[in-house]
Amino acid sequence: MGLAWGVVYHGEGEAICKLFNHMGADMYTKAGFCIHIGVDMYRKVAFCIHIERKCIKFVSMTKTVTEKVVMTERVGKYEIPLLPPQADLKTTPVMDALVDARGALGDLNGRAISLPNPTILLNTLFLQEALASSEIENIVTTQDEVFRVEVLPGKRGAVEAKEVARYREAMQLGYNAWKKNRFISENMLIDMFRLLKQREDGYRKTSGTVIRNERTGETVHTPPQSEREVVEHMRSLERFINDDPPCNLNPLVKMAIIHHQFESIHPFPDGNGRIGRILNVLYLTHAGLLDSPILYLSRAINRTKSDYYRLLQAVRNEGAWEEWVVYMLKSVTATARNTLELVEGIRNLMAEYKNRMRDELPKIYSQDLLNNLFRHPYTRIEYVEKDLKTSRQTARKYLKQLAERGFVKESKEGRNNYYVNTRLTDLLLSVSSGDGD
Numbered sequence: 001m002g003l004a005w006g007v008v009y010h011g012e013g014e015a016i017c018k019l020f021n022h023m024g025a026d027m028y029t030k031a032g033f034c035i036h037i038g039v040d041m042y043r044k045v046a047f048c049i050h051i052e053r054k055c056i057k058f059v060s061m062t063k064t065v066t067e068k069v070v071m072t073e074r075v076g077k078y079e080i081p082l083l084p085p086q087a088d089l090k091t092t093p094v095m096d097a098l099v100d101a102r103g104a105l106g107d108l109n110g111r112a113i114s115l116p117n118p119t120i121l122l123n124t125l126f127l128q129e130a131l132a133s134s135e136i137e138n139i140v141t142t143q144d145e146v147f148r149v150e151v152l153p154g155k156r157g158a159v160e161a162k163e164v165a166r167y168r169e170a171m172q173l174g175y176n177a178w179k180k181n182r183f184i185s186e187n188m189l190i191d192m193f194r195l196l197k198q199r200e201d202g203y204r205k206t207s208g209t210v211i212r213n214e215r216t217g218e219t220v221h222t223p224p225q226s227e228r229e230v231v232e233h234m235r236s237l238e239r240f241i242n243d244d245p246p247c248n249l250n251p252l253v254k255m256a257i258i259h260h261q262f263e264s265i266h267p268f269p270d271g272n273g274r275i276g277r278i279l280n281v282l283y284l285t286h287a288g289l290l291d292s293p294i295l296y297l298s299r300a301i302n303r304t305k306s307d308y309y310r311l312l313q314a315v316r317n318e319g320a321w322e323e324w325v326v327y328m329l330k331s332v333t334a335t336a337r338n339t340l341e342l343v344e345g346i347r348n349l350m351a352e353y354k355n356r357m358r359d360e361l362p363k364i365y366s367q368d369l370l371n372n373l374f375r376h377p378y379t380r381i382e383y384v385e386k387d388l389k390t391s392r393q394t395a396r397k398y399l400k401q402l403a404e405r406g407f408v409k410e411s412k413e414g415r416n417n418y419y420v421n422t423r424l425t426d427l428l429l430s431v432s433s434g435d436g437d
Contacts (some may be wrong), residue, residue: 251287
């Protein structure tokens with residue numbers, strides 16, 4: 001069979017299509033398509049080019065060929081879909097993974113709300129999420145460094161530690177905004193971005209943004225380029241998040257869709273991955289699956305980072321929504337079980353401290369003082385003074401006595417003293433590193 005070729009003008013780009021005379025040959029186009037066609041090598045095939053909704057398809061016009069496969073695949077140009085996407089998300093693998101995720105998340109939420117004061121977990125668990133999510137973006141620091149940046153005013157800590165600390169602050173900002181409005185808004189996301197990145201702008205306004213494979217440098221995704229497109233897609237996403245109109249998908253499945261849509265829109269100049277992962281846990285709280293955003297989902301994603309990026313891209317290249325949703329559901333299950341282990345450890349440690357403080361330090365024991373040691377694993381005189389509404393002198397005396405009895409370890413840097421609940425920080429390190437798995 002001789003070489004056949006055709007040229008078609010599509011939009012603003014010229015698509016030059018080359019059909020070679022062997023099975024499965026590629027046809028490359030300047031419009032960003034990679035088209036594969038298989039034919040019976042021994043029969044000539046006439047073909048035509050069919051354009052439908054921005055997709056170039058080759059359709060055989062010869063009915064005598066029996067062994068013919070025609071497939072069109074988008075490469076490098078992914079159209080942001082309307083929500084929900086047109087995909088079967090009630091398959092057996094999805095439903096099986098959903099049962100496990102719902103059960104694990106329900107167990108975690110039930111145990112967390114049984115704590116005397118569940119809010120004391122937030123500061124601690126926000127930090128775990130901040131560390132894991134930032135590490136996905138290769139922003140690596142230590143728990144100790146982040147706590148010291150927080151507890152020591154004016155400390156000139158590592159840039160990475162300060163960035164992780166801001167991630168936690170952005171999570172708290174988003175959660176506070178949600179508690180006030182019971183709505184996840186574009187403005188909330190923009191405010192979180194501004195805090196995280198310490199900038200005054202918002203959505204991308206200029207074209208040229210592409211997402212590349214870090215290893216090869218290949219462009220794997222071109223997000224919406226114009227500010228108008230970004231705004232339109234984000235407004236649509238906001239409506240989907242807040243059930244306008246109502247959607248009958250399970251909230252856990254919706255979370256996976258929301259995360260993929262946000263990352264594909266890529267609305268901000270920087271920090272999209274981290275803002276998107278904050279959105280995950282805020283949405284689960286918004287949907288009523290968590291009473292507060294205590295699930296640090298980024299731990300599971302960080303441990304399977306190559307799968308995370310591969311499956312993000314597989315949706316764009318192949319429409320592999322089922323695989324992506326199953327991956328996210330399994331990540332929820334793994335993280336919920338791990339977080340439950342951490343909550344149980346904190347619960348048990350608090351009970352131990354409570355009994356010991358009552359026995360050994362009955363004159364200074366109070367639930368507020370106990371809560372302070374777990375709300376602030378690295379605490380200061382000022383924190384105790386504020387939480388207990390007491391004098392600085394009394395707060396100092398309490399911490400000195402706690403240090404003498406081994407509840408906290410006193411440390412000093414420059415002129416600043418701080419007190420570390422080492423049993424709690426050891427627990428956090430043990431569970432987050434996987435020693436407790």
